Structures are given as structure tokens and as C-alpha cells.
Amino acid sequence: MALPLTTLPPEGPKKRDPHLHAASKSKFDFHSVSVEAAGDTRLKAAVQNAVVRQDAARTRSLALLPDSDALRTLAGKIKGHTLDYLDFYLEQFEQNVRKRGGTVHFARDGAEAKKIILKLAAAANCKSCIKSKSMASEEIELAHALELSGMDVTETDLGEFIVQINHDKPSHIVTPVIHMNKEAIARLFSDYFKTPYNDDPIHLTQQARVYLREKFRNADFGMTGGNFLVAETGQICVVENEGNARQSTTTPRLLVSLVGIEKLVPRLADLSVVAVPLTNSATGQPMTVSTSIFGGVRAEGEADGPSEFHVVLLDNGRSEILAGDYRETLACIRCGACLNACPIYRSIGGHAYGSVYPGPIGALLTPLFQGLAEFKDLPNASSLCGACYEACPVKINIPRHLINLRRDITSRELSHPVERLIYRAWAWTQGSTTLYNLVAMAQKIELRRRAGKSEFVDKLPWPGSGWTDVRPIPKPAARSFRSQWAQRRG
Amino acid sequence: MTPMATFKNHPVLKSVRQALGRSATPTEIPAPPELDEPLIRLVHSDFGLPELFAARARENKMRVTFVSPEDAAPMLTARLKELGIASAAYPVSKLIDQLEILPALAAAGVSLLPWGPAALNPTYDVDAGITDAHAAVAETGSVVIRPTASHGRALSLVPNYHFILLEPKNFLPDLVDLFQKLPAENDPSGLILITGPSKTADIEMNLVTGVHGPGHIEIFILK
Numbered sequence: 001m002a003l004p005l006t007t008l009p010p011e012g013p014k015k016r017d018p019h020l021h022a023a024s025k026s027k028f029d030f031h032s033v034s035v036e037a038a039g040d041t042r043l044k045a046a047v048q049n050a051v052v053r054q055d056a057a058r059t060r061s062l063a064l065l066p067d068s069d070a071l072r073t074l075a076g077k078i079k080g081h082t083l084d085y086l087d088f089y090l091e092q093f094e095q096n097v098r099k100r101g102g103t104v105h106f107a108r109d110g111a112e113a114k115k116i117i118l119k120l121a122a123a124a125n126c127k128s129c130i131k132s133k134s135m136a137s138e139e140i141e142l143a144h145a146l147e148l149s150g151m152d153v154t155e156t157d158l159g160e161f162i163v164q165i166n167h168d169k170p171s172h173i174v175t176p177v178i179h180m181n182k183e184a185i186a187r188l189f190s191d192y193f194k195t196p197y198n199d200d201p202i203h204l205t206q207q208a209r210v211y212l213r214e215k216f217r218n219a220d221f222g223m224t225g226g227n228f229l230v231a232e233t234g235q236i237c238v239v240e241n242e243g244n245a246r247q248s249t250t251t252p253r254l255l256v257s258l259v260g261i262e263k264l265v266p267r268l269a270d271l272s273v274v275a276v277p278l279t280n281s282a283t284g285q286p287m288t289v290s291t292s293i294f295g296g297v298r299a300e301g302e303a304d305g306p307s308e309f310h311v312v313l314l315d316n317g318r319s320e321i322l323a324g325d326y327r328e329t330l331a332c333i334r335c336g337a338c339l340n341a342c343p344i345y346r347s348i349g350g351h352a353y354g355s356v357y358p359g360p361i362g363a364l365l366t367p368l369f370q371g372l373a374e375f376k377d378l379p380n381a382s383s384l385c386g387a388c389y390e391a392c393p394v395k396i397n398i399p400r401h402l403i404n405l406r407r408d409i410t411s412r413e414l415s416h417p418v419e420r421l422i423y424r425a426w427a428w429t430q431g432s433t434t435l436y437n438l439v440a441m442a443q444k445i446e447l448r449r450r451a452g453k454s455e456f457v458d459k460l461p462w463p464g465s466g467w468t469d470v471r472p473i474p475k476p477a478a479r480s481f482r483s484q485w486a487q488r489r490g
Numbered sequence: 491m492t493p494m495a496t497f498k499n500h501p502v503l504k505s506v507r508q509a510l511g512r513s514a515t516p517t518e519i520p521a522p523p524e525l526d527e528p529l530i531r532l533v534h535s536d537f538g539l540p541e542l543f544a545a546r547a548r549e550n551k552m553r554v555t556f557v558s559p560e561d562a563a564p565m566l567t568a569r570l571k572e573l574g575i576a577s578a579a580y581p582v583s584k585l586i587d588q589l590e591i592l593p594a595l596a597a598a599g600v601s602l603l604p605w606g607p608a609a610l611n612p613t614y615d616v617d618a619g620i621t622d623a624h625a626a627v628a629e630t631g632s633v634v635i636r637p638t639a640s641h642g643r644a645l646s647l648v649p650n651y652h653f654i655l656l657e658p659k660n661f662l663p664d665l666v667d668l669f670q671k672l673p674a675e676n677d678p679s680g681l682i683l684i685t686g687p688s689k690t691a692d693i694e695m696n697l698v699t700g701v702h703g704p705g706h707i708e709i710f711i712l713k
Binding site (some may be wrong): 034046048050053054065066067070074077078082084085086087088090091094099102104106107108129146156157158159175176177181182185192204205208210211212214217233236241242243244246249252259261266267268269271272273276283286287289290291292293295296298299300301302303304305313315319322323350355368390424 | 497500501502503505506507508509510514516517519520522523525526527528529530531532550553569588605606607608609610611614630631632637642643644647648656665666669670679680681682683684686687688689690691692694695696698700701702703704
């Protein structure tokens with residue numbers, strides 16, 4: 001373990017993932033970003049390697065439960081009940097955290113959450129923050145705000161640490177650097193730590209361990225997220241494998257947990273229903289290495305644990321979702337199983353989705369959180385095959401919600417005017433047998449003319465080029481099925 | 491305004507109520523869905539819990555040894571010497587005292603750090619933590635630690651080696667038993683369930699143990 005340990009390097013490399021960069025342009029163009037990502041064979045190989053294994057691990061471990069299907073139904077019911085009475089459970093949680101000597105804050109949006117957290121850190125005169133993995137903090141780009149305030153902030157989950165020093169963004173909810181191979185990580189570490197290149201995962205992990213250990217020892221401010229908030233006890237449950245979230249709750253004197261308002265469960269015993277499908281679905285583990293259930297300040301006489309504890313509950317669009325038809329999407333426990341199961345995610349990776357929540361659940365949450373107009377293409381990033389619904393540990397009907405979002409996009413006239421015109425014309429022709437036959441005939445004649453002697457049409461003018469740029473259209477038969485059928489039946 | 495009044499009138503809580511179609515938080519609500527025990531309970535019997543625990547803990551890459559009380563101190567000491575461990579931190583523990591672990595380790599030249607008000611920072615410099623446990627869940631092979639003034643969180647987290655002593659009374663059949671037992675008890679500082687050495691698969695799904703928590707966990711179960 002004798003590793004050359006340098007002090008904090010002045011500045012990491014500024015290389016950015018091309019897909020990420022394209023997706024974070026102000027006008028989000030999912031089409032070109034996803035086409036580019038789908039053509040990136042290195043990316044595809046890295047993503048496939050990881051998610052296919054994770055998906056298989058999920059299936060294997062769920063098969064060991066008495067009735068995983070019924071368990072998922074029950075988990076969904078518990079989350080659904082909690083959402084239906086969220087005001088009640090939020091108030092109960094707040095009272096119980098207060099009893100434990102902690103304080104609960106509400107934040108309407110990311111800006112407010114960051115303001116609260118920066119104020120808490122400043123009031124406690126904190127200089128050094130160790131931050132464990134949290135999707136809510138990714139959502140509001142918390143680490144960046146803390147850095148700007150002059151604080152020494154370290155992401156301590158290995159994947160998130162790699163993301164941080166690479167000035168990158170996570171591309172998977174559970175395994176953030178799924179888009180990087182070990183060679184890329186080795187080059188990054190070699191640049192960052194000024195050490196010779198070594199792409200052995202054990203070496204790389206040890207290098208990070210040694211570096212981060214001093215951060216843990218000296219931190220005065222710990223940040224965590226929360227997988228579950230337990231209303232009846234005022235506690236937070238965090239599941240993890242590395243032990244870095246435990247570090248955040250052990251050494252620093254100030255502990256702040258940033259969690260979405262939807263993360264509540266009523267009872268501690270509910271953890272045996274909701275946490276089990278979470279870990280099984282995320283990584284195929286019946287239990288993660290460490291499950292921390294914490295809350296409140298250290299008891300009298302204790303020599304570790306926080307002496308000041310705050311929970312920041314983030315709304316950031318959640319209460320708006322709660323009101324509408326998409327309430328069920330707030331039951332998501334961020335396991336990433338729908339990403340691993342999704343044929344689209346497997347082809348394009350996470351960055352192409354243009355937000356911290358990728359995959360099928362991201363195609364729902366991103367437009368709902370950040371606006372349908374800006375992300376109107378995301379609900380189309382699905383073949384509606386239903387693999388996500390089948391994988392979901394709380395049985396969110398993702399395909400149904402995606403269809404509803406598509407409906408909303410059309411009814412609010414957010415889609416391309418030509419697209420709307422085409423669909424209107426299509427609907428018109430479907431309404432009458434004569435029109436249908438006429439159009440089908442015209443289509444057949446035109447496609448057969450273009451195909452000529454070939455069996456395929458390789459090129460069509462816009463908007464048909466949207467199809468033929470990617471794959472040819474088979475030449476239609478000389479006689480339609482309908483007319484052949486009519487003839488056979490005499 | 492009191493903190494509670496500020497909280498109850500916060501715009502976020504107001505918009506949550508509005509979303510749910512009401513102007514005030516209900517004082518009584520229907521009971522949450524019942525926890526269907528056959529769905530969540532995997533271990534139905536109290537029989538053979540230490541053996542089941544040992545099997546599960548081994549699957550989770552923890553080393554498990556059954557020992558008699560009189561053998562515990564010499565076996566633990568021998569193991570520490572074998573691994574080249576020179577220093578260890580420990581909590582105030584009746585079990586550790588009863589088993590006379592500390593004199594044996596001291597005689598073998600292991601330098602010892604008792605948990606106490608100033609122990610946190612020095613714990614980062616010791617090789618091993620030696621602790622007892624609050625409970626052990628047979629179903630999952632999990633050791634349950636409850637931090638207290640005499641048993642700090644860092645003991646089971648910071649040193650690279652964690653040695654755990656379990657007694658027959660520690661064993662619970664199932665996770666359900668742990669969670670159902672808890673709310674009634676007063677647990678100011680929460681709970682930690684440990685189910686294996688610290689690990690990561692963040693780099694190309696390669697499993698590497700010993701990231702931020704202990705890389706090696708060894709359990710001695712007293713017969």
C-alpha cells in the first residue's frame with residue numbers, strides 16, 4: 001500500500017465527454033446526441049459490459065426471494081400510500097428529527113437548497129466537506145456551489161470522485177462512471193496524482209483510498225443523501241458498499257443530509273420491504289455492505305458522530321408532479337434497474353439523456369422536473385417494450401407514463417409542426433376505408449418506383465430520410481395482403 | 491415563530507397539501523399497507539442461527555471462526571500476529587473484559603487504544619478495531635453495531651481490519667426481527683448493519699475490497 005501520495009494537485013484535466021458536452025448545450029437536441037452516442041462503439045461496449053451483468057445479477061437475486069413479484073407490489077403500495085399522505089409524514093418526520101436534536105429545512109428549489117447548506121456550513125465555520133453519493137445533490141449541482149464558496153469539497157464515492165476530478169457528470173444512477181474504461185480512469189489518475197500510469201483496478205482503488213483517507217480524517221463537514229426517510233423515528237437510511245457515507249456520519253462535527261421530499265416511508269419496519277428490492281435491483285445484493293440508519297446529534301459522552309445535524313428536504317418540482325397524473329413516478333427509489341434493462345440506454349449510455357437522471361425513469365423525470373418543451377424528445381427515447389416496468393422494484397408503469405407524456409407533448413403543440421401535420425393527415429386517412437386504400441396504393445406505387453429493381457428503398461427525401469438514413473425500407477409487395485386475402489376468400 | 495410553526499407554514503408543505511387537494515394536513519390517516527410477513531421473512535426458525543449466520547457471512551467475504559470462550563483470547567491474538575497487526579482499538583465492552591482479550595494482546599506486544607473522548611483521530615493510525623456487536627442477523631449474515639459513548643462509530647469503520655466477537659444471545663433470525671424490535675427501543679445514535687468488507691465495482695465492474703471501510707472482517711462466534 002506504499003503509494004506516492006501528493007498534496008492536492010492544482011487542477012485536473014479539462015477533457016469533457018463529447019456526448020455530455022453536446023447534451024448540455026442550452027437547446028437540448030436529443031436526436032443528434034443520441035445518434036452520435038449510438039455510433040460510439042467504445043462507449044457502447046463499456047455500458048453493455050456493465051449493465052448486462054447488473055441486470056443478470058438482479059434477476060438472480062430476486063429469484064431467491066419467496067415471491068419477489070408480490071414484494072414489489074407491496075413496496076409500490078407502501079410508497080404510494082406515503083405519497084398520498086406526504087404532508088402528514090413530512091410533519092411527523094420533522095417532529096421526530098427535532099426530538100433527536102436535528103433540524104429539518106425545506107428548499108423549494110436547488111438555489112434555495114444551496115443557500116441553506118452554504119449558510120449552515122458558514123455558521124459552523126466549516127472548511128472541509130466530505131460528500132457521499134447523492135442524486136439530489138447531483139440534481140442541483142451542489143458540489144460545484146460548495147467549491148465556489150471556497151470550501152474544500154471531496155466527492156468520496158469512488159465513482160463520484162472520478163467524476164469530480166474529471167469535471168464530468170455521472171452517466172448511471174448507481175455506477176456513475178459506467179461510461180469510462182479502466183484505461184481512461186488510469187490516465188486520469190496519472191494526470192491528477194502525477195504518478196506513473198497503472199490501470200490495475202486494485203491499484204487505482206488503493207490510490208483513491210489513501211488520498212481520501214486524509215480527507216475523511218480532517219473533514220469538519222459531512223454531507224449525505226438518503227435512500228429512505230423514516231417518519232416514525234426521524235431517521236435516515238443510507239445503503240452503500242464503500243463505507244464513505246459512514247465516514248460522512250462519523251468524523252465531521254456538522255452533518256447535513258440533502259434528500260428529496262418523496263423519500264419518506266412511514267415505519268422503520270418498511271425498510272424490510274423497500275430496502276430489500278432496492279439493493280437486489282441495484283446490484284443484485286440481498287444487503288449492501290453497509291446500511292446506516294442515523295439521525296440526530298451524537299449522544300452525551302459520544303466521541304464521534306455529528307454534534308450538529310440538519311436535513312434539507314428538496315422540492316425542486318416534486319410537489320408539482322405530486323399534483324398530476326404522474327404522482328406514481330415519485331415512488332422511484334433510484335435503483336437503476338430500468339436503466340440496466342433498457343435497450344435504448346444500453347445503446348446510448350447515460351449522458352445522451354442530457355440530465356442526471358438517465359434511462360427510462362430519466363425520460364420521465366427530466367421533462368417533468370425541467371420542462372416538457374426543452375426535453376420533448378426524451379419520452380420518445382423508448383421502444384415501449386416494457387422491460388423497465390418489469391424491472392422496477394416498486395412497479396412504476398414507466399411505459400404508460402411515457403405514452404401519457406407523448407400525449408401531453410402533442411396536445412400542448414410542443415412537437416414539430418410538420419410532425420403534427422403528418423399525424424393529423426394520417427389520422428384523417430385512417431378514418432375512412434376509401435382514403436386508407438387510396439393512400440396505401442399511392443404509398444405502394446411510390447415506394448416500388450423508388451426501389452426499382454432493388455428489394456429495398458435506400459433513400460427518401462425529408463422527412464422520410466429520418467428513417468432511410470438509418471435503415472432501408474423493404475420494397476412493398478406488388479399486391480397488398482388485403483387484396484390477396486379478398487381474392488382467396490373468393 | 492417556533493421552528494414547528496415555521497415548518498408547518500412553509501411554502502413547500504403548502505404546495506404538497508395543495509397537490510394532494512387539501513388545505514390542512516390531516517390529523518388522522520389510514521394505516522399504511524400491512525407488512526405481509528411471508529413475503530419478507532426468509533428465516534422462520536430459531537434453530538441453528540449461528541451456523542446459518544456463519545454461512546451467509548462467509549458468502550459475504552467475512553472470515554468466521556467458532557471458538558470456546560477460553561480459546562477466544564489466544565486464537566484472536568494468534569490471528570493478529572499472523573496478519574502482522576501491531577495496533578488495535580477497542581470499545582468499553584463486558585465481553586472483551588470477560589474473555590480477557592486485552593491482557594493477551596498486550597502480552598503479545600499489540601499496542602492498544604481504548605475508545606474514549608479523544609480516540610477518534612488516533613483510530614485513523616491503528617491497524618485493527620476489535621468490537622462486540624449489538625446483534626447479528628442470520629438471514630443476511632449482517633452484524634449490527636449500535637454506537638454509544640463507549641463504542642464509537644469509527645471502531646468498525648476506520649481501521650483496515652475489523653474483528654468482531656459474537657455471543658449466542660446476539661443472533662436474530664431475520665431482518666424483520668431487527669426492524670420490528672427497534673422502534674420501541676431508545677436508539678439515539680442509530681444503527682449500522684455491516685454485511686461484508688468495504689468494496690467497490692466502480693471501475694469496469696471489477697470487484698475491489700477495502701475502499702473506505704475495513705478491507706478485512708473476521709468474526710469469532712463463541713460456542
